Amino acid sequence: MSINNDKSDITKIYKFTENTNFNFERDIKLEQRNAWGLENEKQQLIDLLYYNKMENKLQEQLNLQKSNGIIINGAIGVGKSKSDSEINKMSILKDLEKMMEQIKNDNSIHVIGLTENKKFLPELFSKSQYFSNEINIDIPNRKEREIQLSYLLKDFLLDKSYVMNDEEENDNDNINLVEVYAKILSELTPGYVRKNLIQLCNLAKQHSFSRYNHTDNLEIDNIVDMLSSLSLQNQKKQEFIVNYNDFLYALSQIKLSNSIDFESKREKISWNDIGGYKEIVEKIQHLVRWPLLYPETYTKLGVKPPSGLILYGPSGCGKTLMINALSSDYSINFITVKGSEIMSKYLGESEQKIRKLFAQARKLTPCILFFDELDSIGTKRNWSDDGTGGVDERVLSTMLNEMDGIQERQGIFIIGCTNRPDLIDDALLRPGRFDHLIYIDMPNTEDRLDILKTITQPYNEEKMKLKNSKNIPNKKAVIDSSINLSLLAQRTNNFTGSDLVVLFRQAGINALHDDINSEKILLRHVEKALFPLTQKVQEREQDYDTQVLKNCYKKFYENHV
């Protein structure tokens, strides 16, 4: 972070590292660099510097604490300086202490120290009065990443065809691609700090270069041609367009500096990818979004905000899908983990993973912490004969402890999904823990029609040609207009969303068997897939009582809103 302020009479910043012998001879100029995304922290620093310039008397009168030292605290790469430096030698520390004592009453000198973790600082910094001011730079949340990315991308030539969906394609002339890319990339980069974002943009750009300059035949003539095509005059702007795939490549290459161990990147799923369940979807949005975005409204009313939510219900009805969509919408970080990934056979490892996960969520607030397949962690306690709990017991109590620990902390919302609510220990469902329960039922006919509309698209010759020429994949099944979706919705009783997706996948395979060049799925392909699948679904329904599943939490409804 560099300070540049117009009214400044702070003209010099001296920088010292362990190699400096404290004669203040190095003069680092104030650079006109922008502290994009760090405006708050920059203001805090400037305020501190000016505050210390206030007259001593006034400070005494107001009984204000004064200190020449400021510590800027933040993980590697968040933007404390261009390069992080450290001071760790005892003799230097002694010198420094002496000097701090000397300048104690000098309002014109300030000492600023940067650190990744305040905990590891020598006592001189952490305990003494010399450095009693502190500025924290947090790992950026989604919104902040978006701002940083839009600065980084502002001179990029970006390709529009990969990121637009069909509707946007029609009127995309005025669309600001930098904004679109910044938003999409900010969603794909939880845990990234400014350094990683810069790296991401550079890598994507390099990758786009290699596409244009690549040649298999390095004969001397080709090299001459290639070099001349690189000269400035011949260089058409067109040739250096960076596309979405370049960014995907770059994303796959970057290792995070702040070791986020859990998979927090996610597939991009929007609310439009979910068919049916309109009321439930809206309820989930409010329940999770409000406490994270407007916590002060709850405190003002004296109401405890909801802290956790469990979605439960039969497999394949879109529970995971709904929560993933939730993650794509808001300026909220999102950590997702499967219960089975946490369970480890090694002693203590699962507990440690859970603690780490919560610690990470605390770093990334506002944050949604999503445990998919919660039943593998929150399994009912099964006391063994000798009175000691097994692995599950220890894991569960760690989970309960951590959940209680964050109760007072705003900014973390915990979500769990399961199709085996009967296995989940009741203790997890007490108020203050997972205190909201939503049952995701089998889709009714209306839901199924909406799901069918969501997962298919009618064949349109013009559009298909355009897309094929640009190599844009179709995300939805392309169907012939003779397929009546309403009728199909009525004929697919007891099908889940997942079954409907399978139906069209199978129909697509049937279409390809018919003709390897076919461009759309015909009614006969669906009919052929429908019969065996209907039989399977019926068999499943016979040994699956959704009513039991639904009522499993009945006793909790009295306790819950």
Ligand SMILES: Nc1ncnc2c1ncn2[C@@H]1O[C@H](COP(=O)(O)OP(=O)(O)OP(=O)(O)O)[C@@H](O)[C@H]1O
């Ligand atoms: N309402 C829906 N709209 C669109 N697609 C759906 C819907 N429900 C399910 N699907 C499709 O089925 C797939 C599986 O759904 P999902 O993983 O969300 O089910 P789930 O309820 O989490 O199941 P499980 O309990 O087995 O984890 C989704 O990836 C999606 O392709």
Ligand SMILES: [Mg+2]
């Ligand atoms: Mg699921």
